[in-house]
Each structure stands twice: as C-alpha cells, then as structure tokens.
Amino acid sequence: MKKTTLTAMVLVVAASAWAAPAANGIMGSIRTANGVxxxxxxxxxxxxxYSIAQKKGGTVLDVVIKAxxxxxxxxxxxxxxxxxxxxxxxxxxxxxxxYFERIAKEYAHLQWDLGASRYLAEAYLSxxxxxxxxxxxxxxxxxxxxxxxxxxxxxxxxxxLLLLNKKSTLESALAKAATSGDRFASxxxxxxxxxxxxxxxxxxxxxVKLALTEGYLRVVLLYTDxxxxxxxxxxxxxxxxxxxxxxxxxxxxxxxxxTLKKEHANSPWAxx
Numbered sequence: 001m002k003k004t005t006l007t008a009m010v011l012v013v014a015a016s017a018w019a020a021p022a023a024n025g026i027m028g029s030i031r032t033a034n035g036v037x038x039x040x041x042x043x044x045x046x047x048x049x050y051s052i053a054q055k056k057g058g059t060v061l062d063v064v065i066k067a068x069x070x071x072x073x074x075x076x077x078x079x080x081x082x083x084x085x086x087x088x089x090x091x092x093x094x095x096x097x098x099y100f101e102r103i104a105k106e107y108a109h110l111q112w113d114l115g116a117s118r119y120l121a122e123a124y125l126s127x128x129x130x131x132x133x134x135x136x137x138x139x140x141x142x143x144x145x146x147x148x149x150x151x152x153x154x155x156x157x158x159x160x161l162l163l164l165n166k167k168s169t170l171e172s173a174l175a176k177a178a179t180s181g182d183r184f185a186s187x188x189x190x191x192x193x194x195x196x197x198x199x200x201x202x203x204x205x206x207x208v209k210l211a212l213t214e215g216y217l218r219v220v221l222l223y224t225d226x227x228x229x230x231x232x233x234x235x236x237x238x239x240x241x242x243x244x245x246x247x248x249x250x251x252x253x254x255x256x257x258x259t260l261k262k263e264h265a266n267s268p269w270a271x272x
Contacts, residue, residue: 025039025040025041025042025051025052025053026040026041026042026075026076026106026107026110027039027040027041027075027076028041028073028074028075028076028110028111029052029073029074030050030052030065030070030072030073030074031070031071031072031073031074032065032069032070032071033069033071037052037054037063037065038052039052039053039054039063040052040053041073041075041110042062043108043109043110045108045109047064048066048067048068049064049065049066049067050064050065050067050070050073050109051063051064051065052065067109073110073111074111075107075110075111075112077112078103078106078107078112078116080099081103081112084096084099084100084119085119086268087123088119088122088123088126089268090268091126092126093119093122093123093124093125093126093127094123094126094127096119096123097120097123097124097127100116100117100119100120100123101120103116104116104117104120114140114147114151114152114153115152117136117137117140117153118152118153118156120136121133121134121136121137121153121156121157121160122156122159124136125156125159125160125163130159130160130163130164131160131164133156133159133160134157134160134161134164136156137153137156137157137160140153141153141157148173148176149173149174149176149177149180149185149189150176150177150180150182150185151182151184151185152184154173154177154185154188155188155191155192157173158170158173158174158188158189158192159192161173162192162195162196162199167196167199167200170192170196171196173189174189174192174193174196177189178190183223183225183228184228184231184232187219187223187228187231187232187233187236188232190214190215190216190218190219190236191215191216191219191232191235191236191239192215193211193214193215194211194212194214194215194216194239194243195211195215195239197210197211197214197215198211203246205246205247208243208246208247209243209247211239211243212240212243212244212247215236215239216236216237216239216240216243217236217240217243219232219233219235219236220233220236220237220240220256220259223236230264230267233263233264234260234264234267234268234269234270235269237256237257237259237260237264237269238256238257238260238269238272240256241253241254241256241257241260244256
C-alpha cells in the first residue's frame with residue numbers, strides 16, 4: 001500500500017500498448033484521488049505504472065495509473081497461499097520454495113511480493129540454507145535499506161545473519177529496529193536479542209537468564225496489544241518457557257506454555 005497526496009492522473013490506452021493481455025493480470029483494485037478501479041491488474045516496470053483491464057462495450061481497454069498516484073492497492077490473496085505459509089510455519093518450508101519463488105515473481109509490485117519473499121527466505125531457513133535466505137533478502141534491502149530493520153522481511157533477514165555469524169550487521173539492524181516505532185519490528189528484535197545472547201555465550205545459567213529478561217520475557221509482558229501480540233508473543237512465550245525450564249523453574253515454564261496454548265492456540269508455536 002502506498003499513500004500519496006498527489007492528484008491521480010488516470011490514462012486510458014488500448015490493451016495492445018502493454019506487453020501482455022490484460023486478462024493475464026492479477027485481480028484486485030486500486031484507489032486514487034479519482035476513485036476506485038477494479039479488475040485484472042498488471043505492473044509495468046518500464047512505465048512505473050499499473051494497468052487495470054476495463055471492458056468498454058465489446059472492447060477491453062487498460063486504465064493506466066501511475067505508481068505515484070496510487071493511494072491504496074488491494075490484490076486478491078494468491079491461490080494456495082495459506083497452505084504454503086502453513087508448510088513454512090510447520091518447519092516443512094523446503095516444499096514451499098518453488099511456490100514462493102513463483103509468487104514473488106508474478107506478484108512483483110502487487111502487494112504480495114514482499115510477503116512471498118519473507119516466506120521464501122523462511123523456507124530456505126527451514127531447509128537449512130541460510131545463504132539462499134540471505135540472497136532472497138539482499139535485493140529488497142538494497143532497494144530499501146529500512147527493510148533490514150523494519151517490516152515483515154526483517155526477522156527472516158536477522159535469522160539468516162545469525163546463522164551465518166554476521167553478528168555485527170545483525171546488531172546494527174536490531175538497534176535500529178528497537179527504536180523504529182514499528183511494534184512488530186521492535187518485538188521481533190527483542191526475540192532475536194534473546195537468540196543472539198544465547199548464540200554468543202551458550203546456554204549457561206547466566207546467559208539463559210539474560211536472554212529471558214532482556215528478550216523473551218519483555219515481549220511476553222509488554223506486547224499484549226492486538227494485532228502485534230499474535231505475531232510475536234507466541235514465539236516469545238515458547239522461548240521463555242524453555243528458559244524457565246533450563247533455570248529449573250518448572251512452574252513458571254508451565255505457566256508460559258499454558259498461556260501460549262490458551263491465548264494463541266492457533267499459532268504453530270503452540271503445537272511445538
């Protein structure tokens with residue numbers, strides 16, 4: 001979604017002006033200052049514009065909207081999305097790699113491309129291929145440096161950095177995420193902070209306690225607002241339970257697991 005205060009400039013051209021038939025577009029809608037256009041949407045990287053197929057009598061025309069004039073872009077969810085996401089979340093991401101590669105390409109600039117790249121990186125991580133996960137993230141971060149520490153791709157990027165021992169780059173990204181004002185980014189950064197503490201110093205009693213208090217437990221206690229709590233709190237509860245268990249505090253570990261299963265029953269973390 002892109003907000004703008006510019007007045008929309010909508011052009012209408014024959015469908016033949018575009019490389020592919022309008023019917024091959026992705027269904028959705030675009031809102032501009034002039035109203036909402038619905039239909040099959042395509043993106044032209046050359047023109048930096050969207051086109052939406054419009055049927056005028058017996059002729060199919062493309063309504064062309066410049067990217068800068070788009071106030072809101074809403075694209076239908078790709079078929080098979082939920083199933084592929086579920087595979088990644090269950091740790092079987094290797095089987096979803098080809099799907100997310102296709103979606104990231106077909107939905108370029110069409111709302112679902114960044115999410116597809118996120119899950120593609122997660123799928124590679126699930127397949128124990130951190131190098132490929134990092135390769136997925138790099139072009140996006142090169143195009144928008146804020147993606148390294150803000151937004152849905154960032155946690156996948158951090159995981160790849162941690163596995164590849166690129167800790168100085170990771171520390172820099174986490175520091176920015178902590179003060180970004182983005183609740184998802186800051187909560188995810190606290191979880192990664194806990195992971196980094198354990199990766200740096202092992203699972204000694206002191207390190208486990210530090211990871212718990214400086215990372216996981218902060219998310220459990222401070223990130224209870226919707227919708228961010230459903231995105232970050234389940235992982236924090238799971239990892240906090242593990243820490244309490246290693247510290248010999250079984251009752252508190254059970255309390256974390258009970259909260260996880262009661263308040264976030266649909267999360268993959270609740271089934272681990």
